[in-house]
Amino acid sequence: xxxxxxxxxxxxxxxxxxxxxxxxxxxxxxxxxxxxxxxxxxxxxxxxxxxxxxxxxxxxxxxxxxxxxxxxxxxxxxxxxxxxxxxxxxxxxxxxxxxxxxxxxxxxxxxxxxxxxxxxxxxxxxxxxxxxxxxxxxxxxxxxxxxxxxxxxxxxxxxxxxx
Amino acid sequence: xxxxxxxxxxxxxxxxxxxxxxxxxxxxxxxxxxxxxxxxxxxxxxxxxxxxxxxxxxxxxxxxxxxxxxxxxxxxxxxxxxxxxxxxxxxxxxxxxxxxxxxxxxxxxxxxxxxxxxxxxxxxxxxxxxxxxxxxxxxxxxxxxxxxxxxxxxxxxxxxxxxxxxxxxxxxxxxxxxxxxxxxxxxxxxxxxxxxxxxxxxxxxxxxxxxxxxxxxxxxxxxxxxxxxxxxxxxxxxxxxxxxxxxxxxxxxxxxxxxxxxxxxxxxxxxxxxxxxxxxxxxxxxxxxxx
Ligand SMILES: Cc1cc2nc3c(=O)[nH]c(=O)nc-3n(C[C@H](O)[C@H](O)[C@H](O)COP(=O)(O)OP(=O)(O)OC[C@H]3O[C@@H](n4cnc5c(N)ncnc54)[C@H](O)[C@@H]3O)c2cc1C
Ligand code: FES
Ligand code: FES
Numbered sequence: 001x002x003x004x005x006x007x008x009x010x011x012x013x014x015x016x017x018x019x020x021x022x023x024x025x026x027x028x029x030x031x032x033x034x035x036x037x038x039x040x041x042x043x044x045x046x047x048x049x050x051x052x053x054x055x056x057x058x059x060x061x062x063x064x065x066x067x068x069x070x071x072x073x074x075x076x077x078x079x080x081x082x083x084x085x086x087x088x089x090x091x092x093x094x095x096x097x098x099x100x101x102x103x104x105x106x107x108x109x110x111x112x113x114x115x116x117x118x119x120x121x122x123x124x125x126x127x128x129x130x131x132x133x134x135x136x137x138x139x140x141x142x143x144x145x146x147x148x149x150x151x152x153x154x155x156x157x158x159x160x161x162x163x
Numbered sequence: 164x165x166x167x168x169x170x171x172x173x174x175x176x177x178x179x180x181x182x183x184x185x186x187x188x189x190x191x192x193x194x195x196x197x198x199x200x201x202x203x204x205x206x207x208x209x210x211x212x213x214x215x216x217x218x219x220x221x222x223x224x225x226x227x228x229x230x231x232x233x234x235x236x237x238x239x240x241x242x243x244x245x246x247x248x249x250x251x252x253x254x255x256x257x258x259x260x261x262x263x264x265x266x267x268x269x270x271x272x273x274x275x276x277x278x279x280x281x282x283x284x285x286x287x288x289x290x291x292x293x294x295x296x297x298x299x300x301x302x303x304x305x306x307x308x309x310x311x312x313x314x315x316x317x318x319x320x321x322x323x324x325x326x327x328x329x330x331x332x333x334x335x336x337x338x339x340x341x342x343x344x345x346x347x348x349x350x351x352x353x354x355x356x357x358x359x360x361x362x363x364x365x366x367x368x369x370x371x372x373x374x375x376x377x378x379x380x381x382x383x384x385x386x387x388x389x390x391x392x393x394x395x396x397x398x399x400x401x402x403x404x405x406x407x408x409x410x411x412x413x414x415x416x417x418x419x420x421x422x423x424x425x426x427x428x429x430x431x432x433x434x435x436x437x438x439x440x441x442x443x444x445x446x447x448x449x450x451x452x453x454x
Contacts, residue, residue, distance in 0.1 A: 001182055006171035006214075027174035027216065030207075048167040049204045051355075053270060062244070062273040067167075068203040069274070072174050073196070073218055116269065137354040138268025 004072055012075040016040065017084025025071035031057075034071040035081065042082035042111040046140070053139030056112035057081050063119035065138070082111035085118065093163075094118055094156040103152030105143035113139045117153050121160060127153070169206035176218045180304055180333060183219055187329045188306050190215040195331060197240055197279035200271045219331065225278075228252060235259075235337045239278025243267070246277060256337055258297070258345035258363055262289045265347075268355040278332040284387070286321045286420060287357040289349060290335075291388035296363040296380030298390070299337045305330035320386035321420075340376070343367045344449025346441040350383075350433050352424070358383050359425045360434045364441035366398075366449045374398045374405075379442070384434050385417035394438075403446045410438045 004010040009024035016038065025034050032055045035043045046054030048067050055067040058080035085092035094117050097103065104110045113136060120127060120135035127135060132153050133146075141149060175190070177183045187193050194213035196202055197220065205211045219225060225240040228249050235255055237246065246252055246263035253260045266272055266280075266289045280288050281301055293299075294314040301317045303310050306329055317325045326332060349361040360383035369375045377398040382388045397409045415434065419427030 001178055002174075002176045004174045006173050010174075026171070028169045028171055028206075030168070030203075033168075048207060050200060050271065053268070056270055063270050064273055065270045067207075068199050070174065070196075070199070070203075070216075070218075073176075073199070073220065119269065134354065135269060138270045 002072075010072055010075075012071060014074060014076075015078045017080060027070065027072050029071040030067055031069040031071050031074045032066040034074075035066060035079070040081045040083055044108060044111055046108065046112075051140065052109070052112070053116060053136075054109055054112040056115045056139065058115060058119060063116050080115070080118075082114060085114070092118075093159045094121070094153070097152040097156035097159065098149070101148050101152035101155055103144065103149045109139060109141040109143075113141065113149060117156065120153070121157055125161065126157060129154075167207040169203075170209060170212045172213050172216045174216050174218065176221045178221055180222065180225065180331060183217060183222070183331050184304060184306055184329065186215070186217050187331065190217070193217055195219055195282070197282075198242060198275040200267070200275035201279060201283050201285075219278075225333070230255065233338065235339060237277055237335045237337070239332045239334055240276045241278075243272035243275050243277070243280075244269075247272065256297075256339045258293055258347055258365055259290070259337065261345070261347045262293045262349075262361075262363065265289060265349050271355075277335055281317070281335065282324065282326060282332050284318055284322050284324045285357060286386050286388070287359070287361065287383040287424075289347075289358065289361060289382075291318065292361050292363040292380035292382035293347065294335065294337075294380070295382070295388035295390040296365060296378040297337050297339075298378075299335055301325075301335055302333045303327075303330045304333045309333070311336075314388070315390065318387035323386070340365075340367055343376075344445040344447065344452060346444035346448065348437040348441045350437055357424075360384055360430050360437065362434065362437045362441045364438070364445040366442065366445040368446075368449045372450060373400050373402055374446070377442070377445075379438065381415075381434050381438065384415060384419050384430050386420065389415070389417060391415075391438075398442075403443055406439055406442045406446070410435055410442070413438075 044054040046052035050068045192214040196218045225238045227238045243263045243266045345365045349358045363380040365378040367376045377395045379391045419430045421427040
């Protein structure tokens with residue numbers, strides 16, 4: 001059993017976007033804050049009450065809202081953030097599709113929306129429009145009205161089929 | 164510190180139920196952390212200010228889903244996504260799978276657990292009408308041993324259960340019947356939200372297509388989920404034609420919740436409509452299973 005006392009910092013390790021990180025966190029620190037302080041500022045904070053999905057990341061293969069997880073709780077886990085999707089200069093097909101289909105306006109919801117789309121397409125490479133809507137229902141966008149986001153996910157699905 | 168940070172606490176991650184119970188009894192103001200999908204928000208808004216947080220997410224045995232002695236035993240930290248996608252649960256109790264599929268959104272289902280949901284006892288939670296309809300048993304463990312509590316006794320009122328402060332929910336047990344048609348209906352204003360009301364119905368038929376047994380649960384109507392025995396009894400020996408009038412004349416005998424989501428009258432109105440739909444669908448499914 002692990003015990004970490006308040007205000008005491010615990011050493012935690014994460015594998016983020018394929019690279020090993022080690023840092024120190026207090027028990028009450030949220031994973032989203034820890035990630036942002038490590039430089040992964042693509043992980044956004046929207047509502048901070050588990051409703052908007054802006055903080056969505058992939059943790060141990062599952063999409064999760066990182067504002068709702070403690071840094072210490074995530075110790076030892078493997079994490080994928082928006083920063084880990086592109087291959088160098090080459091954008092991920094989902095990123096490209098969001099760009100081409102105007103799946104964003106202000107862009108605030110975009111990293112979370114793309115990470116959720118990533119999980120959706122991994123689990124369901126050929127989603128119907130209904131399945132796309134259900135799949136991103138945990139992500140709020142205040143700008144686009146969702147239609148272009150849905151179009152972007154459809155296009156990404158199409159392009160990712162061959163891969 | 165950025166906004167919405169919980170108060171300081173000590174963090175514990177026990178690896179067994181025994182350790183968890185020991186911590187619950189010995190630590191000051193402890194709180195259990197399961198999937199954190201409800202608790203973390205309560206902590207961040209500082210509605211809860213615990214001195215000790217006990218993370219039960221690292222206890223492998225608590226996550227198991229098994230079939231034993233003719234019942235499903237679902238570990239407290241089985242997640243909603245596990246329950247929605249488990250082939251065992253799907254084949255034995257499709258009603259539970261189907262209620263898990265519409266809990267919140269994907270991210271919440273990936274973390275949230277059935278134990279967390281029953282412990283929190285939000286009156287609009289998806290599982291509650293299902294557990295009420297099926298007479299599920301909640302197994303809890305504490306320093307005084309293990310207790311098996313029927314859902315009728317476990318749920319007392321909104322956010323209020325029979326669980327003592329030093330006890331932990333260990334598993335949920337469900338007895339299932341083969342060849343039953345089922346239907347789960349969740350009435351929402353927006354996809355990822357909690358239900359205004361939700362309804363669970365299960366029907367089994369005899370060879371002539373008459374209802375042999377019906378099980379009906381309604382959530383969101385009052386502080387705790389209700390099993391409607393009167394309706395269950397009325398429907399025995401009848402066919403689908405009887406559903407309409409049996410539900411129309413039903414007296415729910417509860418004081419319905421009135422809140423921001425809906426007034427009490429509207430809740431009763433919705434419950435009636437969705438009870439009819441759920442029962443008809445369950446009946447049709449049971450019929451379909453016969454041929
Ligand atoms: C945006 C959003 C939408 C949601 N919509 C729905 C919905 O539509 N339907 C629905 O049913 N739910 C909904 N939920 C709630 C969700 O299902 C939660 O996962 C669930 O209520 C709590 O489970 P948890 O594992 O996250 O528990 P936690 O948040 O970790 O804990 C909840 C409470 O239960 C206690 N607890 C947890 N596990 C145990 C245990 N084993 N023994 C004793 N006490 C325990 C904790 O101390 C805490 O008080 C929603 C949540 C969010 C954030
Ligand atoms: S910031 Fe995490 S869900 Fe909104
Ligand atoms: S693009 Fe602005 S919130 Fe989605």
